[in-house]
Structures are given as structure tokens and as C-alpha cells.
Amino acid sequence: KAGVTQTPRYLIKTRGQQVTLSCSPISGHRSVSWYQQTPGQGLQFLFEYFSETQRNKGNFPGRFSGRQFSNSRSEMNVSTLELGDSALYLCASSLALGGQETQYFGPGTRLLVL
């Protein structure tokens, strides 16, 4: 079974631009979560989607948004990029929500904002 895939793997943008990252979950998985990883803040939860609905959201500004499609693929969007948005963005998928479900992570998209 193919793992979680994320595209693109690397991205360079300038301040003020917007960016869209894509995540394809493991086949059959219906929950997709997004995390931001930076050297200073570590790994932080962004949001989680299940059945095309956002179920949970972390403490990030409204510039960060996401969505999930009927095939469970997910996208996240960051508008008006700031230098501090430079990070590794990780997507994870699981069969269902919460509890004892294991989240399987993709390789990440590394975003550099200049």
C-alpha cells in the first residue's frame, strides 16, 4: 500500500505570496491532519479533517486554511506569507479520528519564504 504523499516536496516563495500544499492519504484513510515543524517551535498541530469537514484546529492565524475533498485528499493554503512561515509542513493520515488511531506521516513539504 502506498504511503502518504505530499506535493511539492520543496517550495520557495516570497513574502506576501500565497501557497497551496497537497496531501494524498493512504488509501482507505479518511482523516488527514497537518502539522508545522520549525526549529524554534517544534511540531505544532494545524488542523484535522475527516469526511470533508474540519474537526479540529490548532492555534494558528486565519492565514492558514485547509480543505478536504471527497476522495480524502487534502490541501492547505497559506496566504500573505511571512518569513516565519518557513517550515516543514507535514501531513498525516489515519483511518478514523482520534483515540488510539495511528497517524502515518508523509515526507513533508519544505517551504522557504524569502
Next chain:
Amino acid sequence: AQSVTQLDSHVSVSEGTPVLLRCNYSSSYSPSLFWYVQHPNKGLQLLLKYTSAATLVKGINGFEAEFKKSETSFHLTKPSAHMSDAAEYFCVVRGGGGSQGNLIFGKGTKLSVKP
């Protein structure tokens, strides 16, 4: 609120010696706990998870962890380190209640393995 604290930011061992990575958790109810590993420029890989079935949890690559409720600890161990174990390790707790879905990560422990 749920949280985890990894007690060491960096651990260095020699190849063939035991590994101990320490993690304490805070949870208002029975937690779901995980250890993930991240090799350089790679995503996160699940090593093992605790889900209250057994306090001693065996994972991949010879790692195991013991859940100790009285000490609120979930330390990761391996009897004999291998060079390929050099990576960053994250202790993780599942959020609960309204935030049941998201994972809460510790700051990470970088494991170095000397030949």
C-alpha cells in the same frame, strides 16, 4: 490539558550500548502515547504506541517503552544501539476531549551513536 516533556534534548551513546530516552506525560485521563522517529530530511515514522492494553510496549527495530502511571513516564529503550538509530525521537500524546484528534509532540531528543 495533555502534554509531554522529553527530559533530554540530546543523548549520545556508543554503538552496542543501551539507549534510554526519557519522557514524562501529563494527562487528565488514560492517555494514548506514541514514540515517533525522524531521520534527517525524512518524515516521521511510528516506533510504537501505548493504548492501555499492556504497559510494556514493543515496537519496531528493537525499541520498547514502558508505561508507568505512578511515575507518569513513558521512557523509550533499546538494549543495543546501532549506527542507524541516530535520529530525532519524539514522545507524543493524543489530545483529548474536544481535541481528541491531534497529536501533541514533545520537543524531541536527538540521539547520536558513536562508533
